[in-house]
Amino acid sequence: MPRAYRVHSARPLPWMGWRSRPRYDRPVNHLDATLQADGFVVARCDPTASTEMIAGQLGTIYLHPPASGRPSFDAVRALAPTESDRAAPRSYSARFGYNPFPLHTDLATKPEPPRWVLLRAVGTPTGVGTTLCDGLEVVRRVGVERCAHAIFRAGGGGPPHYLRMLDRLHDPRRLRWDQAFLQPANSAARHVQLAFAELAHLQHRVPLVRPDAVLVIDNWRMLHGREAVTEGDRGRLIERVYLQEMR
């Protein structure tokens, strides 16, 4: 099977955003090192290869449990901007519609969220960027101990339950964050929520425009969101795959 991707990575500075000259000469085996260092990477890929195939070459696909109405597990989900009235209930689109999606980690309400998120633009190229924020930096500024003691109540579908924001059991540490579907359940969590609101300036943006690039995010570390969608950008279509581990 031909290699489906080459890797390049740019280390965006928080105040500058994306670099304009990506490098194509970084070998494939630097993917891990870049992800470890930055928490995310943009990898060039074969635009004719399917997202599932690209994901399968990178790692073990995390099968997303079926949502209501869906007959089976999905490896790849297509994400399109949707008006809030028409979006699936308990989804980000239902809450925010075309407005910006706040920074979050995916499947934060699950006890075992997937480690990696892979995003790929497959629709009409748009100017809507994906926002990223290093969760480790947030934790450092808010305070590791406070974050480790923060407990949230997970709602948003399924029976409610409690979850820790920062899990030090895993190596690396596992962070979860979701203002929409995680509510503070103790004072540490309330403090964290207040402190987090003041740290939004730490985010930067990554444009996802073409199908020849995939954005891989460490979902246990990086928070991600989406910029507002204007009328001209409603053709945006992103394919998303979760990976449990990288090869």
Next chain:
Amino acid sequence: MPAPADWSSETLLAKAKLYVEEMELHDATDWRYALWSSFALELLARAALAHTSPVLLAKTDHVKHIYFALGIEAGAAGTAKSIEFSEVASRLNELHREFTPELRDFAVLHLGYRNAELHSGAAAFPNAARWVGRYYSTCKILLKILGLGLGDFVGDAGAAEALIREAADDAAKSVKQDITSHNKVWLNLDQVLRDQREQEALAWAGRERGHRVACPACRSVALVEGRPLGPPRAQVNEAEQEVVVRQAMLPTGLRCVACNLRIAGEARLRFAERGDAFTHNRTESLPAYFGLYTEDEVHEAVEAETRRFMDDDNNE
């Protein structure tokens, strides 16, 4: 298949942490301190067991509980049942050596007080000074099973460690007091009576009953009982037609019939300097060990084997 959130180690631990925070909002003399402590302990223990597998929490009387624990939706949601706390504690003791029988028994006792508190008009919990050290000691081991420390769970890990040390010191003092008092009684006995009791202890303390040690109070031969530590190892001696089975044992109790000293529990035995692991040996004949039949028993063996494979004849 992901485990259900209700039985996930992560959610159980998070809830246990919320409850211990409630506990710490109250003074140790307040009844709510004890009540919340029991809620936190149960959830922490269940989290530790689920950390190995959530299936260990499932009741085994119906397969639907196991389906639920495996994350298989087979109509069990809302009706799946988990095991009683005493079973949780037993399984933890079986799976994790560091969760000793003493910690198991303490946890079961503490939850027993919780049940009495909830189901009766009694103020069921004893004074916190009598249990808080062992409580934090139990939590510490459960957190260790989860790969965490007291600092990840309680508000003041330093204070909790101090309470653990105080409880250990108290236990050590109590063991030493027991030994000292039995020694005083022994020394006050007539020499003739002492000699007689020493002989009786020697006759009673056969090796087949336990591990022989010198009693810390009267120096007579006492016995230490234990529980198996790891699998037994068998060594075959064909020349002698026998098998020697060696089993490593962890001491659980000491008994001396000369001065009537009894020490129960691994920790208390360590304070008495009788807590070292020992090996129990037993010798069996080759046929007995391997379930073989001798020549004289061949006829019986054939009958027994034949019976195993014959269906019941209801017409006979």
